[in-house]
Amino acid sequence: MAVTLRDVARAADVSVATASRALAGSSLINHVTQRHVVQVAAALGYRTNTFARALKTKSSRLVGLTVHNLDNASFQVLASVVQARVQAAGYQVILSISGDDAAQEKEILRTLVDHGVDGLIAVPTGANGAQLLAMEHAEIPVICAVRRVEGASLESVLAGDLDGAYNGTRHLLGLGHRRIGLIVGPGETTSGKERLAGYRRALQEAGLPIDPALVQTGRYLPATGVAAANALLSLPEPPTALFVANHESSVGVLRVIAERGISVPQDLSLLFYEDSPWFEWQRPAISVVDSGAAEMANLAVDRLMQRLGGVANSGREYRVGSRLIERASCLNLSNP
Amino acid sequence: MAVTLRDVARAADVSVATASRALAGSSLINHVTQRHVVQVAAALGYRTNTFARALKTKSSRLVGLTVHNLDNASFQVLASVVQARVQAAGYQVILSISGDDAAQEKEILRTLVDHGVDGLIAVPTGANGAQLLAMEHAEIPVICAVRRVEGASLESVLAGDLDGAYNGTRHLLGLGHRRIGLIVGPGETTSGKERLAGYRRALQEAGLPIDPALVQTGRYLPATGVAAANALLSLPEPPTALFVANHESSVGVLRVIAERGISVPQDLSLLFYEDSPWFEWQRPAISVVDSGAAEMANLAVDRLMQRLGGVANSGREYRVGSRLIERASCLNLSNP
DNA sequence: CTGTTAGCGCTTTCAC
DNA sequence: GTGAAAGCGCTAACAG
Numbered sequence: 001m002a003v004t005l006r007d008v009a010r011a012a013d014v015s016v017a018t019a020s021r022a023l024a025g026s027s028l029i030n031h032v033t034q035r036h037v038v039q040v041a042a043a044l045g046y047r048t049n050t051f052a053r054a055l056k057t058k059s060s061r062l063v064g065l066t067v068h069n070l071d072n073a074s075f076q077v078l079a080s081v082v083q084a085r086v087q088a089a090g091y092q093v094i095l096s097i098s099g100d101d102a103a104q105e106k107e108i109l110r111t112l113v114d115h116g117v118d119g120l121i122a123v124p125t126g127a128n129g130a131q132l133l134a135m136e137h138a139e140i141p142v143i144c145a146v147r148r149v150e151g152a153s154l155e156s157v158l159a160g161d162l163d164g165a166y167n168g169t170r171h172l173l174g175l176g177h178r179r180i181g182l183i184v185g186p187g188e189t190t191s192g193k194e195r196l197a198g199y200r201r202a203l204q205e206a207g208l209p210i211d212p213a214l215v216q217t218g219r220y221l222p223a224t225g226v227a228a229a230n231a232l233l234s235l236p237e238p239p240t241a242l243f244v245a246n247h248e249s250s251v252g253v254l255r256v257i258a259e260r261g262i263s264v265p266q267d268l269s270l271l272f273y274e275d276s277p278w279f280e281w282q283r284p285a286i287s288v289v290d291s292g293a294a295e296m297a298n299l300a301v302d303r304l305m306q307r308l309g310g311v312a313n314s315g316r317e318y319r320v321g322s323r324l325i326e327r328a329s330c331l332n333l334s335n336p
Numbered sequence: 337m338a339v340t341l342r343d344v345a346r347a348a349d350v351s352v353a354t355a356s357r358a359l360a361g362s363s364l365i366n367h368v369t370q371r372h373v374v375q376v377a378a379a380l381g382y383r384t385n386t387f388a389r390a391l392k393t394k395s396s397r398l399v400g401l402t403v404h405n406l407d408n409a410s411f412q413v414l415a416s417v418v419q420a421r422v423q424a425a426g427y428q429v430i431l432s433i434s435g436d437d438a439a440q441e442k443e444i445l446r447t448l449v450d451h452g453v454d455g456l457i458a459v460p461t462g463a464n465g466a467q468l469l470a471m472e473h474a475e476i477p478v479i480c481a482v483r484r485v486e487g488a489s490l491e492s493v494l495a496g497d498l499d500g501a502y503n504g505t506r507h508l509l510g511l512g513h514r515r516i517g518l519i520v521g522p523g524e525t526t527s528g529k530e531r532l533a534g535y536r537r538a539l540q541e542a543g544l545p546i547d548p549a550l551v552q553t554g555r556y557l558p559a560t561g562v563a564a565a566n567a568l569l570s571l572p573e574p575p576t577a578l579f580v581a582n583h584e585s586s587v588g589v590l591r592v593i594a595e596r597g598i599s600v601p602q603d604l605s606l607l608f609y610e611d612s613p614w615f616e617w618q619r620p621a622i623s624v625v626d627s628g629a630a631e632m633a634n635l636a637v638d639r640l641m642q643r644l645g646g647v648a649n650s651g652r653e654y655r656v657g658s659r660l661i662e663r664a665s666c667l668n669l670s671n672p
Numbered sequence: 673c674t675g676t677t678a679g680c681g682c683t684t685t686c687a688c
Numbered sequence: 689g690t691g692a693a694a695g696c697g698c699t700a701a702c703a704g
Contacts, residue, residue: 004697015675020699028673050450051396052697055387055680062430062451070412071613079415080406083433087444092451094398095431097419108423114386115398115428222617251617258619277407278614281558281587283594340681351691356683366689388681391696 003044012040023048060116063091063304066108067123068100072220072247073276074293075123078145081297082121089305091118102127109135119304124149141307145300146293148190153315155307157300159291161191164322165198165245168271168289171324172241173206176333177269181232181239183216183225183253185246192217195245195273214239218246225252233260233268240333241269245289247276254282265331275325285327292320339380348376359384396452399427399640402444403459404436408556408583409612410629411459414481417633418457425641427454438463445471455640460485477643481636482629483526489651491643493636495627497527500658501534501581504607504625507660508577509542512669513605517568517575519552519561519589521582528553531581531609550575554582561588569596569604576669577605581625583612590618601667611661621663628656 009019014037021029022037023046054060063086067075079095086093094115098105102125109131112120119141124132129152132142136154144156165184172180182199185192196215203210216231218224224246232239233256244250250272262268264284272279272288279286299318307313345355350373357365358373359382390396399422403411415431422429430451434441438461445467448456455477460468465488468478472490480492501520508516518535521528532551539546552567554560560582568575569592580586586608593600600606600620608615608624615622635654643649 005699006697016698017676017700018674021674024699030673033673047446047450049391049697051387051391051452052680053699055385055391055682055697056699058680060387065431070406070416076406076412079431080433083431087432087447092430092432092447094428095401095415095419096423096428097416110383111423111428114383116387222613251614255617255619277558278587281591283591341683342681352682353684353692354690357690360683364689369689385681388696389683391681391698392683394696 002049003046004049005046008037008041008044008046011044012037054116058116059118061091062115062117063093064096064112064115064117064120064122065093066096066098066105066112066120068098068125070097074146074247074274074291074296077293078121078123078297078300081294082301085298085301086304089301098123098125100125106131113138113140119143119308121145121300121304123147126150129154136313141304141313143300143304143307145296148317153313155303155314155316155318157296157303157318157320159191159296160319160321161194161291162198162201164273164289164291165195165243166202167198167322167324168243168245168273169199169202170206171287171326172243172269172271172330173202173208175241175269175330177239177241178208179211179214179237179239179241181214181216181228181242183218183228183232183242183244183246183249185220186217192246199243199245218249220246220248222249222252222255225249225254226256227252229253229256233262239268241271241330243271243273245273247272247274250276250279265329269331270329280327284329286329287327288325290323290325292322295320338385339382340385341382344373344377344380344382347380348373390452394452395454397427398451398453399429400432400448400451400453400456400458401429402432402434402441402448402456404434404461406433410482410583410610410627410632413629414457414459414633414636417630418637421634421637422640425637434459434461436461442467449474449476455479455644457481457636457640459483462486465490472649477640477649479636479640479643481632484653489649491639491650491652491654493632493639493654493656495527495632496655496657497530497627498534498537500609500625500627501531501579502538503534503658503660504579504581504609505535505538506542507623507662508579508605508607508666509538509544511577511605511666513575513577514544515547515550515573515575515577517550517552517564517578519554519564519568519578519580519582519585521556522553528582535579535581554585556582556584558585558588558591561585561590562592563588565589565592569598575604577607577666579607579609581609583608583610586612586615601665605667606665616663620665622665623663624661626659626661628658631656 009016022034083093096108105125121143123146124144129149144154148156184195216228264270275288275290345352358370419429432444441461441464457479459482465485480490484492520531552564598604611624611626
């Protein structure tokens, strides 16, 4: 059997309570006693029993993290960053993958609560707002990341998608492009909606008409990129630039371009969304609107730690600004 | 406060002990009572308190998972598969990222034990064998995945790297290639060592000399691919095929090829190692030796579940055979 | 500042 | 079959 607090107390010749206080770093304790107990505990190799503590305090030092998958670069970054930061703060993360499925998410949340997570960082499906709110009610802070839950007053850390798409489009516009193809996610998703809106706004501000044929909407899949790029490039008057604001479809777009023997940026300019190591290493290196996954992750952890420290739910939405990273895939039409 | 076993017992008009037995599905209990209790519990929305249970039983229904990072495709797959399977079996996974750092791993293992994980699937750094063995001693089954710990009798699920590299090289040989460049990981790593051995064996069996200039060793990084590919392609008599058995360096190789304007497979054949969605979508689609990350993950979970079910440590090493996936990046020199 | 004490909610002997 | 009761190891009043 492992060494318990009792053993430490006995060895240090104090009561269990004192030992507990010493180890917890309570303020009401003699410094000398404290040092002594800590020393004895270390010598004995004492490790506090997390179950007993949790049973008493209702705090597990566990933090839940749910993401849709680990294929998406942003979610990978989110998982890595959250794991590292949370661990550094003395917590552990329970990772769950929802598959963007509401039913699975429901079950996951339930289990996470069973395991007494102290807090949760979630990329929500959007369908389980009530349950998430119930967690908040049960004093378990919830921070939404990347996606938000409509109508629930949960703290959310989101990307600046509207501005990102707006700035990306303006970049292309500034380079002299007038026909800009957009490949974007479904209109039901926040990011799909916002990125489309950003694109439109930039075009409208430039006094350009919005040609519906230039906008391709589709699921977050490589195949979407294939279909969309083919459709766009087969247009009677094809675009001079493609703004691929649907990250998962990027790889499909790349394939179509290779298959058609199109050279970038001479024949076609390319601007992607959400950076990935692959984009930088591609030749030509691909310019992107970086949505700041690492920054979102960090901010989400910051918020969670605040909340864990007793700060009340602000119900507020935080936005991490996107950033344009110019590489070599966009041609300047103005001064060739 | 949540509803406890006591509440259920009271509502069902039985003792706490009976309620516990009913919910645990104990054999010595009246079927009728059992059904009744289960019903009442469900009606009350009872959820068993995992801390109290764990305090009593020493079992947390938590499984630890440590990987080096989440950038590597194999580790992503490992994490996804383990998470899904373990969850389906009624456990949760605590994810930890070691950064392939021995000190960090040490701390992680300690914390995982503190949290009372029932088992562990680890991609070990190789340096903490004693600690891992201590976990086994403490009845916590440990399954090593992808990497092994030298000299520790831990169950390990590994890739068939020697055979994989051997078969990959033979494939190229069969296509008529005689000068095959190899880009591989450091000789200190098991996979680096084994893949090199497989390459050599295939060459030797074919009665071909091993030209040291054709073998490029380096760390698992994109930059390795850049340096190695440049070195190989600048040779007076450059190779006709590149076998990139250092996954992380693949992207660097791709870049060099694009920069040099080399066309694949006409000018150069390409064979990569460890599949990634990117390889399939690349044009030409890249042939790979797939090391079977998903299969390793599944096997590791299978083994862990067995062990959790009481099966003793076999101390055995399991190998998942690699598989050659032919796509379009290797030219047949024999009948052009 | 320190010790005594009462549980947290559950499982599990041990009687009946 | 079922119930009573004894803790698992810890924290947090409450006294002193």
